[in-house]
Amino acid sequence: MAEQNGDSILLEMRGITKRFPGVLALDRINLQVRPGEVHGIVGENGAGKSTLIKILSGVYQADEGEVIFKGQRVVHNNPRQAQIAGITTIYQELNQIPHLTVMENIYLGSEIMRGPFVDWPEMRRRSQTLLQKLRLEIDPAMTLGKLGVGQAQMVEVAKALHHKADLIIMDEPTAALSLTEIAYLFQIINELRDSGVAVIYISHHLEETFEICDRITILRDGQYIDTRPRDEMTMDDLIRMMVGRTLDEQFPKENVEQGNELLRVEGLNQGSRLKDVSFSVRAGEILGVAGLVGAGRTELLRAIFGADPIDSGKFFVNGQAVTIHHPRDAIRNGVALLTEDRKQQGLLLHLSTRQNISITVLDTLVRARMLIDRRRETELASKYVDSMAIKITSLEQLVRNLSGGNQQKVVLSKWIATQPRVLLFDEPTRGIDVGAKVEIYRLMNSFVAQGGAVVMVSSELPEILAMSDRIMVVHEGRVSGFLDRAEATQERIMELATGYSNQGSANAAQE
Amino acid sequence: MAAESGVESRGQSTNLLGTLRRVIAGLGPFLVFLFLFVLLLILSPAFRSPTSLGLLLLESAAIAIVACGQTFVIMIGGIDLSVEAMVSFSGVTAAILIAGSNIAGGQVANGIPAIYAVLIAVSAGLLIGLFQGMLITLFRMNPLIVTLGFRSILLGISLVWTNGAGINIVREGITDTITSRIPLVGDWNLPMPFVIALTIYAISWVILRHMRFGRYAYAIGGNGEEASRLSGINVNRIKIMIYGISGLLAAIAGVLVMSRLRSGAYQNGTNMTLISVAAVVIGGTPLTGGKGGVWGTMIGVFIIRIVEQGMVYLSVPSNAKEIVVGVIIVLAVLLDVIRQGEITWLRLGKRRVET
Known part of the structure; x- marks a missing residue:
């Protein structure tokens, strides 16, 4: 974790703490990113990855701790400030406007003007140059919505280049990409690395993280666990640090006799x-x-x-x-x-756990032919909450507020109930x-x-x-x-x- | 996954603070009403009589029924802008059938019994509502435009049939019954229209809270339409029926207004659309639907009515009424946005962590 080899540091976050009502989302997190480094951040859901990058990109402000970027202490109050400073974030759900053209998207908010008018020819020319840099054969005047998810994501990268980003944060960039598109994205990331741009890479796919990242920082429950070069650990080490315990089996396959x-x-x-x-x-x-x-x-x-x-x-x-x-x-x-x-x-999402579980089988929970039998509905819901070990504070908790795993169990419950x-x-x-x-x-x-x-x-x-x-x-x-x-x-x-x-x-x- | 960091905080507050917050949020509109009511009792001696309190209930009845239908529609994330036209249309229809001819001035000749006239007007309301629902669901038309179109159509028909004047009737049979009063103690009595409204609210509450149909309505609102369909719910049928309910209730309100005024005129429903939407939103059903309910809407109606009546008792020029109604509506929508936590700098302590 200490500074190594006296390498120059592009970004340093020290003792970053962020509280939300009733929860310590980040507890004295440290992070160092060097220029031209691909730095992975891994952790389970709720580990604080999202909160951390939101602080970095100016969406949230840290309660404690400092961010030093390019040698200066910075506080970004909104994403725009971070972008101007040279930090661009490519979110999982792309912030793009599908019915506008590629170049309009790249230059959104920073249109090239000539007097009061938009200088379309110049914007087109420069977009072309940016896209060529990424070896993308996309017509800048094409409607963005016509591109596939992969190419649309590349347009986001082009936009980041346009903003002369020194640090590009990629949040689950491969979630919607095909394997060929992932390979291509990795090629681009490698080129970014070669040109000295640092990338913070966040992904659920540990294999990918291992493949592309130079160093990986592990977070767990809002705590900083460690930062290690990829070459100095194995996948098992990584999972152990993420989960805080050893997983006996990642895939507990059982063989079942097959029937009709x-x-x-x-x-x-x-x-x-x-x-x-x-x-x-x-x-x-x-x-x-x-x-x-x-x-x-x-x-x-x-x-x-x-x-x-x-x-x-x-x-x-x-x-x-x-x-x-x-x-x-x-x-x-x-x-x-x-x-x-x-x-x-x-x-x-706007209904409770109980209402979500019973929605598929309400017709079986009716008494006097019309009225929902609340008692039986509650019994049914608690039966599945128990048998699937769904973690909730009460049956009336809105599913919006559950974690991904528990939400999936609620969905499973409502179907098993049928x-x-x-x-x-x-x-x-x-x-x-x-x-x-x-x-x-x-x-x-x-x-x-x-x-x-x-x-x-x-x-x-x-x-x-x-x-x-x-x-x-x-x-x-x-x-x-x-x-x-x-x-x-x-x-x-x-x-x-x-x-x-x-x-x-x-x-x-x-x- | 961005939502994860908020899980624990919400979890904990669900028990204590959360319950308290929900009770306050649920009671909020009622407390506002109570405050306005007490304020008016103090400021205006004239308001303290049984007559004026009875008048408040009477004045609230028809719009409450319209707003009840509107609650159903907004619950599924829709909106019905045709209700005020429906109020006029059903009143005009019933009046013409009762009066027996299209003569402004109210000559009773060759009319049919009031009960049949009322049944026909109310059925027409139901059918037109269902038809709008079909256009909205089966042809995927925008409810705003469909109901706005029907607003014009229904107002236009009312205007053509009446030549712009009112069709007067003489109260008899059902039109007499539904405008009667139920005597309580001394000078106190309960206007029948309000009793009808209360009955409709009670039934609606049972439907929304205790029947499958109502649960499905909650499910469809709040952006749950696709998830509901994939859960096996016949979303289209529910939506069509809900527009039918709105048409039916607006038509019932139309008959009440007409009977009370003894006149079916195209102006009978004026302003009711806006007031009904405002009442629903003030009462806690957001414009995206999925939560809230009818009792809140009734409180919303009372709040609007008491402000209007207060202006009368406090001798505010009646021409200013429109301004106040407009302000209430804008405030109601502002309240809706604030409740949803959409305004980052005004979250009423309800911090949203998720994106």
């Missing part, structure tokens, strides 16, 4: 998004669905669940043909969908602590152990590989192959996911 086919999908088509998708899943089975971003994985689950209309396709539940036009139909047939976007689609046979599980552990992830896996295990089936979409290959009994890979809306647990490797999945299925099978033959 519970769900079969035949010839599912939906516009250009899903093309002739057919598969089935059996009782006791976890079917992993892998593929690149935009390959149609989420669309597939939504289509099966009746959330979006389909062009053609047949569904069989328990061997019986069923029609599903609305989520209601799916629920009635014992199918449940846990969406990727928990907050907007899975939870009723007594489903098939769980369609989209990104089950996205944005969830390492510790809570294991609990979600265990709940998934017990669900299949009781004769259920899980279709699990995930972008995290280690999760797919460890938890699935069988893996279905999709590419551009088509099923490009199935892999058994025993034969599946990251490489084989990627081959199928990127569409090199012929090469893939050739490789397979060689092996």
Whole structure:
């Protein structure tokens, strides 16, 4: 932690403390970032990463401690001041305006003017230069919304370059990126490093953090734990420091005997998004669905669940043909969908834990044909709160105020309450602590152990590989192959996911 | 994940401070009403009579019923700007059917019994409300525009049918019953329109708080529409029915106003839209919906009415009424924004940690 090699320091945060009513969010945090360094900050949810970068970027002000940037003590009262000083933050949810053009977004708030008028030709020329620096082939006059998430993120980087940032903070930059886009982002980060720009990199993906960062700072419960060069620790060290204990198993896979086919999908088509998708899943089975971003994985689950209309396709539940036009139909047939976007689609953030858990089964909690039986509703909710170990202060606590892991358990509760046979599980552990992830896996295990089936979409290959009994890979809306647990490797999945299925099978033959 | 750092703080305050804060927030509007009421009792001797207190209830009844419907609509994050036109329209419809002809001046000739006229007017309100709901849900039209359009349509019809004058009726049967008074002790009595309003509020409370339909309404509001749909709720049906309820209640209010004035005129509902929205918001249902309820709305109605009446008792020129109503509405929306914690420098001690 002491200054090493007398290297120059770009940013130093000393004894940063931040209190929110009733909680010490940051407790004397220290951080040193050198020019041209990629510095990772890791920690579980609630460890204080977000609060720390918000102080750095001027959203919050520290209660105690000092920030020294480029040798000067600074206090940034708002993001604009931080940006002018040379600190730019690229947030997880991009602060972009999709209906404006790329150059308008880059120059938003700092438009090039000629007198009272915007100098469009000059803005276009300079945007072009910035984009070329990043080797992006994007027309600056293009509407930003037409770009993919990956490219839109690169535009944010271009914007940071325009602001001549010395320090770029990236908060979960890869959350919505495909693997190729991630590789590209890393290339850009490397180039930024070479040109002397420092990057603070925050991610839930520990593998990525390990890959790209020079040094990593670990926070836990608002406390500073340590800063170490990447080369001087292992992934296990990192996880141990983050969690404060050893995790016996990251992926507690259990083998369950498989039974009857519970769900079969035949010839599912939906516009250009899903093309002739057919598969089935059996009782006791976890079917992993892998593929690149935009390959149609989420669309597939939504289509099966009746959330979006389909062009053609047949569904069989328990061997019986069923029609599903609305989520209601799916629920009635014992199918449940846990969406990727928990907050907007899975939870009723403005309602209580009790109301969220009971929402799917209110019709069974009615007495005198009309009135909700509050007593039974409370019993039902507390049953799941106990069995899933959901941490809440009371059943009336708003789910808005729960942590990611507990929110996911509430979503799981409301679906288990419908007594489903098939769980369609989209990104089950996205944005969830390492510790809570294991609990979600265990709940998934017990669900299949009781004769259920899980279709699990995930972008995290280690999760797919460890938890699935069988893996279905999709590419551009088509099923490009199935892999058994025993034969599946990251490489084989990627081959199928990127569409090199012929090469893939050739490789397979060689092996 | 940005929300995490706030978890503990909220958790702890849910028990003690939180409860206290919620009680105060819940009672807030009521305390305001009580303050205004006592203030007026002190300032104006004329206000202290049973007659004027009865008048306060009577004057509040119709708008309270309209605002009750508005509460349902705002609960699901919608808005119904057609209510004041509906009040006029249903009054005009009932009056024409009772009077039997379209003669301004109130000649009773060939009319149908009042009860049927009222039933027809009220059913029309329900159907028009349902129809608006269908346009809003099935064709994904903006509720603001749809209901604003129907406001013009319904006012226009009322104007055409009446030639701009009032259709006068003679009270009989149901129109007589619903304008009667229930005597209490001595000079005190309870105006029937207010009893009707109270009944409607009680039923609405049961629906919202204790029935599935109401729970679903709470779920759909507060940006919960997609999550509700994915939970298997037939969101469209709930929304259509809620616009139906709003139309129905506005039509009932229209009949009450018409019976009381003995005249169906296109001005009968004037200002009721704005006042109903303001009452809902003052009463604690935010414009995004998802929380609040009908009793708060009733308090909201009382607050607005007592301010209006106070001006009369304190001899403020009646021309200034519009100004005060406007100020109340703007203040109500400001209150809504403050309650939501949207204004960073004015959070009423309710610090938001999440982004």
